[in-house]
Amino acid sequence: MVNYLYQTDQLIAAMNAWLHQHIGNIWVVEAIKIAAATATLAGLVSVMAMVLVWVERKVAAHFQQRLGPMRVGPHGIFQTVADSLKLMAKESITPRDADELIYTLAPLICFASAFVSVGFLPFAPGLQAVNVNVGLLFILGVSSMGVLGILAAGWSSNNKWSLLGAMRAGAQIISYELSAGLALLSVVVFMGTIDFQEIVKSQQAGWWIWRAHGVGVLAFVIYTIASTAECNRTPFDIVEAESELTAGFHTEYSSMKFAMFFLAEFLNVFIVCAISATVFFGGWMPFHIGGFEPLNRLFDLIPPWLWFFGKVTALIYLVMWFRWTFPRLRVDQLIRFEWKYLMPLSLLNLAAGAVVVTTGWYFFR
Amino acid sequence: MNIIRKTWAAVKGLLSGMKLTLGYFVRFDKVITQQYPENRDTLKIPQRSRGRLELIRDPETGEYECTTCGICVKACPNNSIAIEKDRDPVTKKWRLSKYEYRLDRCTFCGLCVQSCKFTALRMGQQFETAVFNRDELVQILNQDNPVAAATPQVGEGGSKAEESPNKPPPLSPAPGIAPTPAASSTAAAPETAPSSTHLTGKSPDQPLE
Numbered sequence: 159m160v161n162y163l164y165q166t167d168q169l170i171a172a173m174n175a176w177l178h179q180h181i182g183n184i185w186v187v188e189a190i191k192i193a194a195a196t197a198t199l200a201g202l203v204s205v206m207a208m209v210l211v212w213v214e215r216k217v218a219a220h221f222q223q224r225l226g227p228m229r230v231g232p233h234g235i236f237q238t239v240a241d242s243l244k245l246m247a248k249e250s251i252t253p254r255d256a257d258e259l260i261y262t263l264a265p266l267i268c269f270a271s272a273f274v275s276v277g278f279l280p281f282a283p284g285l286q287a288v289n290v291n292v293g294l295l296f297i298l299g300v301s302s303m304g305v306l307g308i309l310a311a312g313w314s315s316n317n318k319w320s321l322l323g324a325m326r327a328g329a330q331i332i333s334y335e336l337s338a339g340l341a342l343l344s345v346v347v348f349m350g351t352i353d354f355q356e357i358v359k360s361q362q363a364g365w366w367i368w369r370a371h372g373v374g375v376l377a378f379v380i381y382t383i384a385s386t387a388e389c390n391r392t393p394f395d396i397v398e399a400e401s402e403l404t405a406g407f408h409t410e411y412s413s414m415k416f417a418m419f420f421l422a423e424f425l426n427v428f429i430v431c432a433i434s435a436t437v438f439f440g441g442w443m444p445f446h447i448g449g450f451e452p453l454n455r456l457f458d459l460i461p462p463w464l465w466f467f468g469k470v471t472a473l474i475y476l477v478m479w480f481r482w483t484f485p486r487l488r489v490d491q492l493i494r495f496e497w498k499y500l501m502p503l504s505l506l507n508l509a510a511g512a513v514v515v516t517t518g519w520y521f522f523r
Numbered sequence: 524m525n526i527i528r529k530t531w532a533a534v535k536g537l538l539s540g541m542k543l544t545l546g547y548f549v550r551f552d553k554v555i556t557q558q559y560p561e562n563r564d565t566l567k568i569p570q571r572s573r574g575r576l577e578l579i580r581d582p583e584t585g586e587y588e589c590t591t592c593g594i595c596v597k598a599c600p601n602n603s604i605a606i607e608k609d610r611d612p613v614t615k616k617w618r619l620s621k622y623e624y625r626l627d628r629c630t631f632c633g634l635c636v637q638s639c640k641f642t643a644l645r646m647g648q649q650f651e652t653a654v655f656n657r658d659e660l661v662q663i664l665n666q667d668n669p670v671a672a673a674t675p676q677v678g679e680g681g682s683k684a685e686e687s688p689n690k691p692p693p694l695s696p697a698p699g700i701a702p703t704p705a706a707s708s709t710a711a712a713p714e715t716a717p718s719s720t721h722l723t724g725k726s727p728d729q730p731l732e
Contacts, residue, residue, distance in 0.1 A: 221544045224556040483544045484537065 164461050167284030195287045199276055203425060208238040210424045214478060221482040248413035253316050256410065260314035265411065265418035268307030272425035275301045279432045280354045282442050282463040293354040294346070294437070298339060301388075301429060304422065305331045308407050311419070315410035323406030326489050327397040331388055333496040338384035338430075340504035344377040344511040345370060345437050348520065358441035363448075363522040365440040370520050373511040378438045380504050385430035386477055387492065389423060393484040394492050431473035435466065439473075442466040573631045573646035576604075576624050578664045587665055588643035591617045595635035595644060603628040604635060619665055626652060627660040 162169040177187045212227070212235060219226030227234025252258060277287035278297045290296055305328050312324020346352055348370045349360050367374045387394040398406035408419045435441060442462035446454045460468075487495070514520055547553060559566065568574075578587045591608040607621040636644045654660060 217548075220548045220551075220554070223547050223554055225554055225558075228558065479541060479544065483540045 166282040166461075166463065170284035195277070199273070199287060203273060203276055203421075206428060207421050207424050208242070210428065210474070211238045211241070211420075213474075214424075217475065217478045218482050221479070242417070245413055245417045250413040250415065251410075253410050255316045257314040257316070260310045261410075262415070264307045264311035264314060265408075265415045265422070266307075267310060268304045268422040269418045269425075271300055271303035271307065272422045272429065275429045276425065278354065279429070280358055280436060280441050281466050282461070283355075285463060286354065289353070289355060291351075291353040294342065294352040294357070294433070297429070297433065298335070298342070301426065302331075302335055304426065307422070311411070312407040315407070317410055319404060320407050320409050323397050323409070327390060327407055330390070330394060330397065330489070330492060330496075333493060334384045334387035334394075334500075337496060337500045337504045338381055338388060340501070340508055341377045341381040341384060342433070342437060344373055344504070344508045347508070347511050347515050348374075349437075354436060354441075357436060358443055361440040361443050365438065365443070365445075367438040369522055370511065370514065373507055373514055373520075374438065376503075376507050377511070378434070380500060380507065381434055381438075382473075382476070383500065384496075384504075385434065386480055387496070389426045389430060389477075391427070391477060392481040393487050395481075396486060396489045396492070399486060427474060427477060428470065431470045431477065432466075434473050435469035439469050440465075441469075568648045568650075572648060572650075573633055575626065575647055575649045575652055576629065576635065576664065577645055577647040577649075578622060579643050579645055587619060588641050589619050589622065589665070590641050590643070591619050592640070594638050594640065598634045598638035600632065600634065601628050601630065603630075622664040624662050624664050625660065626662055627657060 162172070174187075174191075177190060178184070181187050181190070215237065216226040216234070227237035230237045230240050252261060275297050278290075278293050278300075280286045308327045308331070309324050312320045312322075312327070315321070345366050348366060349357055351357060351360065361369075363369070367378050370377075386392075390397050392399075398408065408416055411419060442465050444454075444457040444460060444462070444465050446457060557566070578589055580586065581588055591606055593606055596604045596606055603625045605621075605623040605625075606619065607623075608617050609620050610616065611618050631646065633646055636646055652660075
């Protein structure tokens with residue numbers, strides 16, 4: 159039984175065999191698998207969002223020499239529960255001349271694109287809800303649909319400033335997607351595949367961030383900056399900062415619809431950090447140093463999904479560290495930064511990566 | 524080349540900022556927040572923090588340093604101070620008969636303290652000043668002055684309420700706070716003798732009922 163904790167692909171295979179054995183009809187088996195995966199992901203997403211909100215508040219507080227939530231439960235661990243109850247109990251107001259259909263659908267679009275993307279992430283050897291051989295491309299495409307939700311929210315609120323905030327958000331997100339994609343592409347030329355399982359397996363000899371030396375580190379930096387901008391987080395959060403356009407595109411939203419936007423934002427942070435962990439840091443691959451067998455055995459004691467969540471947690475901490483250290487960029491500054499500095503840099507990085515790959519000047523080719 | 528130099532300078536700046544916040548994150552002893560009211564017994568209030576206004580006594584004679592010049596009354600931006608004074612019949616000097624301080628108007632700006640030439644005022648450390656009856660916020664600061672207590676006074680448009688039977692006892696100062704001169708406010712309105720002078724910032728104002 160403990161073996162299943164580590165060999166999760168055997169666990170999935172065993173569950174699959176059990177289902178096929180006890181239920182003959184393969185359609186029913188597939189339906190049950192889909193339902194089980196959806197339920198697991200939904201549970202995971204909800205719990206993770208709650209934990210992430212609490213972690214964000216505590217981390218923010220300690221970066222600012224204060225304590226954060228301390229009263230609702232020991233060290234405030236039930237604060238997010240209280241916040242969720244509050245959000246659910248609030249009155250859901252629709253502005254008078256708002257486009258009601260789009261107004262209701264917009265948060266769902268944002269949330270759906272984030273939730274679907276979670277299904278593609280490789281948590282452990284067999285633990286991946288959907289495994290297509292174009293996983294990375296698919297996840298980049300689906301998470302881009304969030305822009306539609308933001309634009310729809312800004313337009314349908316019947317509020318000039320929401321529209322302005324939504325337009326700025328749209329411009330920002332589609333600009334930074336370029337750099338993010340190009341940065342990931344620089345590493346894809348090393349890996350030769352965009353299937354998530356193959357990506358992780360290709361890092362058995364070492365993680366790409368140091369195997370593809372300069373190109374890998376630079377790609378990681380570019381991807382971190384670009385994905386921070388994708389998630390509308392400081393220093394690129396001009397769109398939704400409280401002191402700027404009130405609350406940007408989600409000014410007119412209350413109660414559950416606002417909770418959906420909120421949830422989608424935290425899920426996006428999780429997804430980009432998970433992609434970053436998978437592509438640059440080896441996903442669920444433990445940290446092995448070739449030749450140090452005792453050390454490798456020690457690291458193998460940690461199950462693969464714990465490696466995955468550990469790496470994602472470290473990267474989320476890095477993104478939060480950015481948020482509470484840097485001041486905010488103006489919208490023209492951030493657009494200029496993307497188009498005049500970051501995108502040319504990522505194109506150069508891609509060219510350098512192509513040169514390095516064809517000449518074979520990287521570790522463990 | 525200039526762009527590379529500027530980029531490198533920018534990166535160094537960003538990293539130094541991150542080092543600073545990391546320093547705050549890992550040093551739990553540097554947290555500034557205090558968990559009030561759990562720490563009420565050991566509360567330490569900074570010395571220059573501005574609490575309720577107090578009159579300063581001369582340590583030797585025990586009398587108030589106030590010379591009733593009225594500068595604090597003029598300096599207060601919103602009429603929170605009113606003074607009544609009368610002449611000592613023996614020495615013919617001005618003496619303070621009533622120093623009225625309105626806690627419901629005070630903005631704790633400290634201009635009265637700054638403007639007092641005789642160091643007769645300070646902003647004390649008492650911050651737990653919530654009361655149940657708004658009339659109690661109009662306070663007489665020279666309570667223990669024997670002269671003020673002995674002089675017979677006639678009631679004015681009484682600003683001070685009598686002791687209501689249901690009023691809870693005033694909260695004693697938290698043990699960590701430096702002791703402040705007692706300045707409870709609910710004595711019956713001591714009013715001045717006919718020969719006194721009534722000093723306020725502007726025309727005499729009725730207290731808010």
